[in-house]
Amino acid sequence: MAREKIRIKLRGYDHELVDSSVRKIVESAKETRAKIAGPIPLPTERRVYTVLRSPHIDKRSMEHFERRIHTRLLDIKETTSETINALMDIELPTGIDIEIERSGNVLTLEMPDGSKVIVNSQAPMRQLWVAARSGGFHYAL
Secondary structure, three states: OOOOOOEEEEOOOOOHHHHHHHHHHHHHHHHOOOOEEEEEEEEEEEEEEEEEEOOOOOOOOEEEEEEEEOOOOOEOOOOOOOHHHHHHOOOOOOOEEEEEEEEOOEEEOOOOOOEEEEEEOOOOOOOEEEEEOOEEEEEEO
């Protein structure tokens, strides 16, 4: 698995929670001697909402609300099964959205109830194979 790369994208409303989650991931990956690139702070998404205070009187009086989404990107290179097990054991706080991409062909997802789903990408045939306890499925890309 020397050429494996895992890309992790963390998103959240509170930048302190996002940074502490990144620190937990980096510490657990460094313990398994994996190489880490990042964390890279991506641009903060900012959305402003304007609401009228009263719909009938004084329409010039408005309130503004803002929502910010902070994003960090992290690449873990030269992963081993030890690294993946350490990443699965991390407890992240609520309010953190995490996206994980893996550059290998096979990805195994283990659910809390003990069931497993295996996803295998077949690039030459342009297919995606999914295997679960309920059966196997093939999807054309």
